[in-house]
Amino acid sequence: MPSSIREMLAEANAAVPRLNPAEVRDMIGKGNVLIVDVRDAPELAAGGKLKGAVNASRGMAEIRADPKIRSVPLVIMSASSEAQHAEAAMAAGANFFMTKPFNLTTLKDVITQLMRPPG
Helix, strand or coil: CCCCHHHHHHHHHHHCCCCCHHHHHHHHHHCCCCEEECCCHHHHHHHCCCCCEEEHHHHHHHHHHCCCCCCCCCEEEECCCCHHHHHHHHHCCCCEEEECCCCHHHHHHHHHHHHCCCC
16 A cells, blocks of 8 residues: 555556546547546636536536446545535545645545445
């Protein structure tokens, strides 16, 4: 078991296959991937919508509706500290919502708790 966030991220990165942009475009085109856009409304307005992306609430709803992945813990890290954003994320299926500035100790504790087997 990793003893630090750095080790945890290194293990996660080692387990996730690296994709090049062409592979990502192909997956999006075939509908084999869910892209969740977590940007706040002002960022979205300034940068434009990502092709094929769904907003965070819809993305979480789709994850929770899929029997294969519905039990995957969802931790939302947001720049918004408005209660309505936290409430919307929790209602959509998030297990935890944290805002900037992020506290790595809290994040590690939350991940550790969420990764424990039930019971």
